[in-house]
Amino acid sequence: MNKNSHIDGELTQEFLEGLQHETPFFVFSKKQILENYKEYKKHFPHAMIQYAMKANFEPEILEVLNEAGIGFEVASAYELRMLKELKVDPKKIVYGTSVKPASHIKEFFEYGVDRFAFDTFDELAKIAAAAPGARVYARMIANDAGSVFQFSEKFGTEVENIAPLLERAKELGLQPYGISFHVGSQASNPMAWASAIEKLAPVLEQLKKMDIEIEMINIGGGYPCAYASAEKNITLEEIAEHTMKAFKKLPYQPKIMLEPGRGMIANTGVVVASIIGKVERSGNTWLFLDAGAYNALYEAMVFQGSTRYHITSMRPLYNSKEVLFAIAGPTGDSLDVLTREALLPQDIEVGDKLIIHDVGAYSLVACNPFNGFPKPSVYLV
Numbered sequence: 001m002n003k004n005s006h007i008d009g010e011l012t013q014e015f016l017e018g019l020q021h022e023t024p025f026f027v028f029s030k031k032q033i034l035e036n037y038k039e040y041k042k043h044f045p046h047a048m049i050q051y052a053m054k055a056n057f058e059p060e061i062l063e064v065l066n067e068a069g070i071g072f073e074v075a076s077a078y079e080l081r082m083l084k085e086l087k088v089d090p091k092k093i094v095y096g097t098s099v100k101p102a103s104h105i106k107e108f109f110e111y112g113v114d115r116f117a118f119d120t121f122d123e124l125a126k127i128a129a130a131a132p133g134a135r136v137y138a139r140m141i142a143n144d145a146g147s148v149f150q151f152s153e154k155f156g157t158e159v160e161n162i163a164p165l166l167e168r169a170k171e172l173g174l175q176p177y178g179i180s181f182h183v184g185s186q187a188s189n190p191m192a193w194a195s196a197i198e199k200l201a202p203v204l205e206q207l208k209k210m211d212i213e214i215e216m217i218n219i220g221g222g223y224p225c226a227y228a229s230a231e232k233n234i235t236l237e238e239i240a241e242h243t244m245k246a247f248k249k250l251p252y253q254p255k256i257m258l259e260p261g262r263g264m265i266a267n268t269g270v271v272v273a274s275i276i277g278k279v280e281r282s283g284n285t286w287l288f289l290d291a292g293a294y295n296a297l298y299e300a301m302v303f304q305g306s307t308r309y310h311i312t313s314m315r316p317l318y319n320s321k322e323v324l325f326a327i328a329g330p331t332g333d334s335l336d337v338l339t340r341e342a343l344l345p346q347d348i349e350v351g352d353k354l355i356i357h358d359v360g361a362y363s364l365v366a367c368n369p370f371n372g373f374p375k376p377s378v379y380l381v
């Protein structure tokens with residue numbers, strides 16, 4: 001990643017127009033990253049905030065977040081090695097995937113990480129062997145019906161299994177540290193976190209009878225970005241209000257942990273791409289770009305159609321009316337389509353540049369050199 005230190009950190013059109021880098025390229029705003037972190041601290045003032053680095057692990061971004069004091073939710077030993085490079089304090093790290101390779105658990109433990117997610121008895125045995133005495137938290141299924149990416153088919157156990165799992169953890173010499181859930185990524189229901197927390201009241205009572213008092217409840221990620229495809233835009237304030245109301249009704253209040261990935265990083269970056277072709281075809285006007293679903297914007301891939309980004313023209317075309325375009329990436333593949341409904345000036349031409357907004361999450365981490373198109377350059381301002 002390249003640094004551009006003379007800038008005040010706003011990704012305005014004027015600023016982006018002044019950048020002469022070869023397209024396509026990503027630009028991230030350090031200021032926006034820090035503002036986002038501040039928002040999480042404001043709405044969840046006493047919570048532990050662990051950035052889910054799977055959303056974006058550009059080293060300079062990790063450095064900015066680490067220096068700001070944030071913790072990390074880590075998905076593998078490969079991600080962990082990036083944090084080791086930055087000498088991140090192991091006490092700030094949790095290993096959050098509930099099914100893990102045993103060798104990875106061992107590597108985390110040897111580095112000094114002692115907080116691990118799990119959702120089965122088998123996984124507990126694995127952790128007890130590779131990380132004796134560690135703190136463990138049990139992942140519960142959450143209702144993720146309102147979310148674009150749903151995890152409950154693959155991760156989490158039914159609520160009635162949580163207490164027996166934590167009891168077993170204790171028997172194995174592990175510390176029954178907490179309970180976690182994830183309401184699914186890009187959530188649209190502001191009550192989703194509160195509904196999951198409400199289910200935990202009887203579990204905390206049941207655990208008390210087992211002489212177990214948990215230290216934390218991990219309410220996961222899911223905080224949405226205001227994409228063009230977002231069904232409705234819910235705010236962190238709204239989420240926090242409902243969540244904290246439910247939390248205060250629990251029999252006692254453990255510490256809250258959050259794991260924002262998308263919500264921390266999506267709106268901090270843009271892609272600048274060039275139009276390499278303009279073609280009338282199949283009832284649409286197609287703009288082919290040098291950035292597409294494979295080399296830059298994986299979540300836009302047409303088969304899942306999950307994320308449509310806001311797209312604007314770099315060059316102001318004041319006298320041209322706006323019309324709908326279909327936008328395609330540069331590869332020869334039919335899946336490499338970003339959207340069929342971008343509203344852009346009719347006179348936009350080959351050679352013009354487009355700005356694709358809010359692309360910070362789950363984009364660079366999934367770049368794929370299909371057809372040979374490499375990962376774009378990345379700049380932090």
Ligand SMILES: Cc1ncc(COP(=O)(O)O)c(C=O)c1O
Nearest residue numbers: 052096185221222259260261262
């Ligand atoms: C365990 C865990 N925590 C946090 C996240 C981040 O979720 P989001 O990007 O929706 O905030 C994920 C995403 O996959 C996850 O698996």
